Amino acid sequence: MARIQLSTITYGLLATAGVIAAATPAMAKKQSASGPVVQMSESFRASAHAADAAIKAGDAASAQGRIAALMPSSDFEAYVAAGLRFEVAVLRQDYQAQRIALTDMFKTSSVPKKDAPRLRYIAGYLSYVVGNNADALAQLDYAKTLGYDGIDATLLRADIYLRKNKPKEARPYVQEALARQRASGQPIPAAWYDRAISMAYAAGDWSEVGSLYRERLSLYGSAGEWRSALANYLTAPGMDSQVQLDLYRLQAANGAMASERDYQAYAQFAEKAGNHAEAKAIIEAGRAAGKLTSTQAATATLMKSVTPKAAKQIAALPAAAKKAASAKDGSAALAVADDYFSLSQFPQAVAQYRLALSKGGVDQGRANTRLGIALARSGDLPGGKAALAQVSGNWANVAGFWTVWIDQQSRKVAERPAISSPAS
Template sequence: MLKSGLFAIAVAAATSTPALAKKPAASGPVIVMSESFRAAAQAADSAIKAGDANTAQAQISGLMPVSDFEAYTAAGLRFELAVLKRNFQAQRIALTDMFKTASVPKKDAPRLRYVAGYLSYVVGNYDDALAQLDYAKTLGYDATDATMLRADIYLRKNKARDARPFVQEALARQRASGQAVSAAWYDRAISLAYAAGDWGEVGSLYRERLTHYGSAGEWRSALANYLSAPGIDTQVQLDLYRLQAANGAMASERDYQGYAQLAEKAGNYAEAKAIIEAGRSSGKLTTTQAATASLMKSVTPKAAKEIAALPAAAKKAAGAKDGSAALAVADSYFSLSQFPQAAEQYRLALSKGGIDHGKANARLGIALARSGDLAGAKAALAQVSGNWANVAGFWSVWVDQQSRKTAFQPVGISPAS
C-alpha cells in the first residue's frame, strides 16, 4: 500500500538542512534539526535506499530527537525501514509515532490516516482500521480504495451483510470514474451476492465481468456458478451449456455429461450424441464411462428418427393454428446446429403466437448469432424479458465479443497484378 518515499519531505529536510535551521517547509512543518541528527538521518536514508537494512537500523537506533520535527523525521525513517523489511506491524507503530508529532504535513495527513487504517487491517486490528478510515474521511480522504477496504474489513469480521453495500458502492464509483474494475472486485461482489441469494445480481455481475475478462476459463467459471442457481429451468440450463460450448469452455467430464443429459431430457437426441462424441474426442469422456456409454446407446437410434421426422414436422407446423409446433421444430433445428432453419421457424412461431415469447426470442437471437447475423441477434435478444432474460444477457455478451472480433479482422487485399 505504501511505497518508500512517502516521507520524502522529512528525509529531504533531514539530509539537506543546515545545523539548527529553523524555517517553515514549503507546505509542511517547521524544520528544527541539529547537525548530528541530520548526519545520522542522512546515513540512515542512504542505507535504506541501498537496501541495507542492518546499517539503516543501526543509524536509526542512534537517533535522539529533541525537536518535534526530528521526532517526525525519526518516525518517518522507521517507517521506511519497516517498508524495506515488509514489517507491517512496525509500519503501523511508526505511523502512530508520526501522528504524535505536530509535523505531519496537512496535505499528507488524510492519506496517512487511510494508510494507518490499511495497516491495522493487515495486522488484524479491525476496529482501529475502521476508526482510522473514519478519521481519514473527516480529513477529506474518501477514495474508492477506502470504500473497498471497509468492505474487506467487514468481511474479515464475518459481517458479509455489512460489507456488501460498500462493495456495491465501490463498483459504482469505479464505473462512474471511467476506470477499470479489477477482476478481484467483481469476484468479491459476486461472492456477496451469491451468499445473499441474489441471483439476479450474480448474473448481472458475471455478465459485466465477462465483458472485461472473457477468456474461456472465465466463461466456464461464470456459467458453472450461475448454473447452480436453485430452481433454474432445465431449458435455460441447456442454453447456458450451449453458450459454454460456443466459448470453447467445456473443460471437464462433468461439463460434457451435464450438457448431454440435459439435451437428452429435452428430446434433443442428436445433440446429446454429438456432445458425447465431442467429449470423447477432447479426451474428457471415455467409451468405458458407464453413464455416458449408457446414454450414447440410448440416444443413437433416437437421433436418427429425430432427424428423419423433422421435414414432416416442419410441414405440419406451417399449417398449425398457433406457434407451438413451429417452436418445437425450431428447437429441433437449433439442436442440430442448423441455425438458419431454426431462425426461420422461430420467426414463424412468433408470428403465430400462443408461445413463450421470451424463450422464442432468446433462441431466435442465439440462432441468428450462430448464423453470423450479429446485429439481428442483438436486436432479438434485446426483446427478451422474464425467465429468459439472463440467458439473453449472457448470450448478448458473447455477441458483443464476436462483434469486436469481427471489427478487428484484417481486410485482405489482393496483390497488385
C-alpha cells in the same frame, strides 16, 4: 484484502532525503513548502542523512543503529526520526513497527496537512494487517473526515467486516467500490468481481450473480473464465431445464467444455428436451476430446437410447415444418425451430422462430432468446443482439450471457485484418 504497496507509501513523509538535505547549517529554522517548520540541528541533520542513505542502500541494520542514536530536540526532528523508523520498518516488512512509527509521527505537529489524510488511511490499513480492527475503522473514519475517501478505503472497510464475519455489512462497500470504479472509467480488477460474486452467491442474489458474471466476462473472457462463470451460475436453484440447456450450449460455443461432467450434463439436458441428435453429437464430441469413453456407463446407455431416436427426429422434420406452417398458433413452429437449432441448422431455425413469434401463443422469452442465438450463429451478430435485447423475465439472464458472447465475436470480427484484393 485491500492492498497497498508499502514500499511506495513514504512519498508523503518529509523524512526523506529531500527535506533532510534541505536543512543546511544556514537554515536553523525555515517554513517548508509543504507546511511544517523545518528545524534541525547540524548534528541531527547529518545523522538523519546517514540513516536515510543506509535505508536507500537497503542496509536496515546500519540504518536502525543510526536512527537509535538520534536525539530529537524539536517537533520536526521528532517527526523526521519517526519517519525514518517507518522507512526502516518498511524495509524489514515489519507492519507492527510501521504502525507504531506512524503513531509517533501523528504525535508531532509536523505532519503536512496535505499528507495527513492519506497517512491516516495507511494507519488504518496497518492496523487491519496487525489485527486491530477497531483502530482500523477509527483511522479510516479519521481519514474520511480529513478528506480521504478512496476506493481502497472502501474495500478495506469491506475486508474489516468480512474478518468480523459480517458479510451483510461488508457487501454494500464492495458494491460501492465497483460502482465508483465503473464511474471512473477504469477497468475493475477480476478479484473485485470475484469478491462481489461470492457475496451475492452467499446472499442468494442470483440476479446480481448473473449480472456480475456477465460484466466480468466482458473484460475477462477466456474459455476457463466462461466455464467457471457458467458452472457456478448453473447451480442457481429452480432454473428451467431449457435455460440450463442454452447455458451448456453457450459453454460449448466458447470451447469451455473441460470435463466428463460438462459433456455428460449437456447430453442429459439435450436428451431431456427431446433433442436426441444433439445429445448424440455431444457424446461423440466428448469422446473425441478424450473426456468421455465408450465404456462409461451413463453416457454409453444414453448413446444407445438416443441414436435411433436421432435418426427419426431428423427424418420427421420436413413434415413437421409443413404442418407448423398451417397451424393456428406458433407452438408447432417453436418445436420445429428448436429441432433445427439442436441440429445446428441455424438459418432454418431462424425462419421457424420468426414464424412462431408471428403466430403467437408461445413463450416470447424462449423464442426471442433462441432466435437471437440462431441469428448470431448464422453470422448475423447485430440481428442476434437486437433479438436478445427484447428478452425479459426468466430468459433475460441467459439472453444476457449470449449477448456477451456476441459482443466478443463482434470484437474478433472487427480485429481481423482487412484482406485487400490483388491489383488488377
